[in-house]
Amino acid sequence: MNIEMIRAASARLEGHVRRTPLLNSPFLDDIAGRRVWIKPECLQHTGSFKFRGGWSAVSALDEDVRKRGVIAFSSGNHAQGVALAAARHDAPAVIIMPSDAPRMKIENTRGLGAEVVLYDRATDDRDEIGARLSADRGLTMIKPFDEPQVIAGQGTCGLEIAEQAAEHGITRADVLVCCGGGGFASGVALALEADAPGLRVRPVEPEDFDDMARSLASGYIERNSRVSGSICDAILTQQPGKLTFPILARLAGPGLVVSEEEALDAVALAFSRLKLVAEPGGAVGLAAALFHSREIEGDDVIATISGGNVDPDVFRMALDRLG
Structure with a gap:
């Protein structure tokens, strides 16, 4: 895997993929205590970065x-x-x-x-x-994350983040990427290494399914004891990928872990403050930005919303938390 593969994928995706914006809300900034920038891949074709x-x-x-x-x-x-x-x-x-x-x-x-x-x-x-x-x-x-061309495609989102961060004058920031097997996070990390080395990927996972965070901490691949039973279904995997883990071990900062309740609150806030529809697994990056600010460094943080394919009942559950 290398940046040339990501740039080649970007050329093939030209005219077929949506260039999603980088959004900001002062209301979310107040919660986080810093500027929070959202990369809404929930607006991508099929409702996710995939x-x-x-x-x-x-x-x-x-x-x-x-x-x-x-x-x-x-x-x-x-x-x-x-x-x-x-x-x-x-x-x-x-x-x-x-x-x-x-x-x-x-x-x-x-x-x-x-x-x-x-x-x-x-x-x-x-x-x-x-x-x-x-x-x-x-x-x-076509594997979901441990596949070079899939990683390259996900990395095109990182190329966009690098360009958009530069437009806003952001030179140093943690980039919180929703993480299952690590294809999205590793692709973004490779793109940022080449085009925005001051931006650092932080993979984000739900509680009880934090195999990437534990693996990054221990230095070797660790497994989850189960692969179902979380509202964050979109990012549940048994263990990090054999291709993705070495990339993140080299380039990523420590993993972040959020609760299901924090993910649901992030879904509700994405809708109320940005009018975005997010699924819980796709909102864990935003949840970490908002509710784990002490684990994040810098005046800016960038969070992906990786998907918006949420069932109506789950979405209603999240909105009910607004009170």
Whole structure:
């Protein structure tokens, strides 16, 4: 993985990806005690940053390979990103999704033209299912985070952050990136290393699923004891990626961990102050910026909202917290 791959992905994404803005709210600044800048990837195609990696990976395939189709596993956001990228390249897509994924994400993935195969997180082996379907149908696997072209696509968000920070005169800041397996965080970290070395990635995770934070602290890959049971479903993984962890171990600051309640409060504040719809897993970066200010350095902090594909019941639960 290197910056040249990210710049090549950026060229392929030109005209297909949305350049999301960098937003600020004085109300959020007051809560955090510093300037808070929001990179709202919830405004991206399919409602999350995952479209960047999906398009990067699908567009990088040889045409003959792409025509045979692609396969991916995801709780929803990577699924939708790959499904839309495949549809726009006239390629078949099979998406393996956990049966407890939010219903909206399953329906949206089907609506984008993909075949959805459901599995039980607790009893089924998604890797075995993926390997079998790939072999039987000649499909190319696009992994959700431990895939160079996916990391490169996610890194294009980092290129935008570097440019936008410079426009606002931000030369030093922590960049809080929502983190599951680390594809988004590692791609952004590589981009910032090249274009904005004063900006430092801090991966953010929910409580009880902080495998990246623990791994960065210990120096080796650590696993979560479970892979379900959090409202932050979009960023639940068993362990950091083999490709992503070394990148973050070299470039990232310490991981940050937020509670489900803080994530829900961040969802509510994103809506009330910025009119953004965020899902809990996509709002953990904002939650860390607002409620863990003592763990952050500098006058500015940049937080990603990585996704906005929230079920209505969960969104109502968050808004009820506004009082």
